[in-house]
Amino acid sequence: MAAWLLWLIAGGLFAAGELASLDLVLLMFAGGALGGMAVALLGGAVVLQLVAFVVVSAGLLVVIRPIAARHLVDRTPEQIDGVAAYVGRTAVVTERVDHRHGRITMGADVWSARSEYEGQVFEVGEKVRIMELDGPTALVADALE
DSSP: OOHHHHHHHHHHHHHHHHHHHOSSSHHHHHHHHHHHHHHHHTTOOHHHHHHHHHHHHHHIIIIIHHHHHHHHHHHSOOOOOGGGGGTTOEEEEEEOBOSSOOEEEETTEEEEEEESSTTOOBOTTOEEEEEEEETTEEEEEEOOO
16 A cells, blocks of 8 residues: 555545544644655655655644644633523513423424422413423523513
8 A cells, every 4th residue: 555545545544543632633633644655656755755744743742733723712601501501582472381380392393391480480471581400301481562
């Protein structure tokens, strides 16, 4: 098998590994593998290919990775994930909600719900706001819309 093809395969494997780690290190090694591939395509010896791999990888790690990491962190807004994304959203009551039980719908999702405070009751069709999630149960309050 041709040396340049081995370098290409190595670069692809490093890039695929980067998808699992998301650390931007393996991606720099993939760039180094492309440097080794370039030397192989030019007919360079295996030692020169390895030197190209090391030099390009090190250069990318020292110069490009910090810049790329900074841009990823600075330009990515803090994102709320999981069930925390539901807090603050509005829903519609489908079964009377009181402090002990009830049901709401949010889009196509049906949730069990209870009112946030004792004595608060929401009738079918009212809009409520999800204030907190207690396991699979949403604690709701007035939507104030």
